[in-house]
Amino acid sequence: MKQVYLALLCTSALVLTACSSQPKPTTSGSVMKAANPEAAWAERQRVLAQMQQWQLKGRVGLQLREQSWSFGLDWAQRNSRQYEMQIQNPLTGGLMATVLETGSQVTLKAADGKVYQDTDAERLLARQLKMNLPLKNLQYWARGLPSPNVAVDAVKLDAAGRPTRLQQAGWVVDYASYEGNGTQALPSKIQLEKASERVKAKLVAKEWKTRF
Numbered sequence: 001m002k003q004v005y006l007a008l009l010c011t012s013a014l015v016l017t018a019c020s021s022q023p024k025p026t027t028s029g030s031v032m033k034a035a036n037p038e039a040a041w042a043e044r045q046r047v048l049a050q051m052q053q054w055q056l057k058g059r060v061g062l063q064l065r066e067q068s069w070s071f072g073l074d075w076a077q078r079n080s081r082q083y084e085m086q087i088q089n090p091l092t093g094g095l096m097a098t099v100l101e102t103g104s105q106v107t108l109k110a111a112d113g114k115v116y117q118d119t120d121a122e123r124l125l126a127r128q129l130k131m132n133l134p135l136k137n138l139q140y141w142a143r144g145l146p147s148p149n150v151a152v153d154a155v156k157l158d159a160a161g162r163p164t165r166l167q168q169a170g171w172v173v174d175y176a177s178y179e180g181n182g183t184q185a186l187p188s189k190i191q192l193e194k195a196s197e198r199v200k201a202k203l204v205a206k207e208w209k210t211r212f
Contacts, residue, residue: 032181033159040161040183047184048143052079055209056142059090063200071096073203077139141166141173142203144187160185170194179208186210 034040056075062068072088081103087096098109099121106121118124121135137147144163146152153167161183166173176189190203 034161034183037157037159037161041155041157041163044161044183045145048145049148051143051210053077053211054143055207056205057207058203058205060204061202065198075142080139083139137169137171141168141171141192142187142190142205144175144178170196179205 054077056073056077058073059070060073061070070090072090072093074086074088075083076085077083081101083099083101085099087098088094089096094111096111098107100107100109101121104119106118106124108116108124110116116124118127136149140147146155146163146166146168150169154165155163155167156165158164160181162175162178162185163173164175166175172193172195174191174193175187176191177187178185179188186205186208188205190205192201192203193199
């Protein structure tokens, strides 16, 4: 049972899934400069919002109160409502848990073969872990975009028009680095924190595969 709990808890870290009324961004950082960072930010949101299919391979570190875990992640997004996430042992690469959302149903299969299902991914993890996490938002945050589902509290941009910090839905999302210097570059290191629930997560992207 402990193994099931850890696999489910790990899953919550990854699923910690552009708004017309966003606050005006501020610019920070020292990178390749855009002529107008705010215009570059608007263009970034327009372009990356069209990215319906992508795959992210990397690793995640999760801290929940005084406990911490790390694990590998293979996340394949099929479209805005369908994805498959594989949670892997960070040392052996063995499969710890799989989360599959088909749009109408979410299935979580733990390492011991037990299967949990619901029609809502957030409710599924909340029921199993007694925690509420914004599962719909990370598919946007992972790409360096605000979620269109929630109002943006604040955003800071670098000189290329990319977010360095995004505050939304009670979470603070910090972008430590990107894969390249261009405006459309995808994040390579992301840190997330929700202070009210004492949850922190770090996502390191080792490989991105995209299809527009």
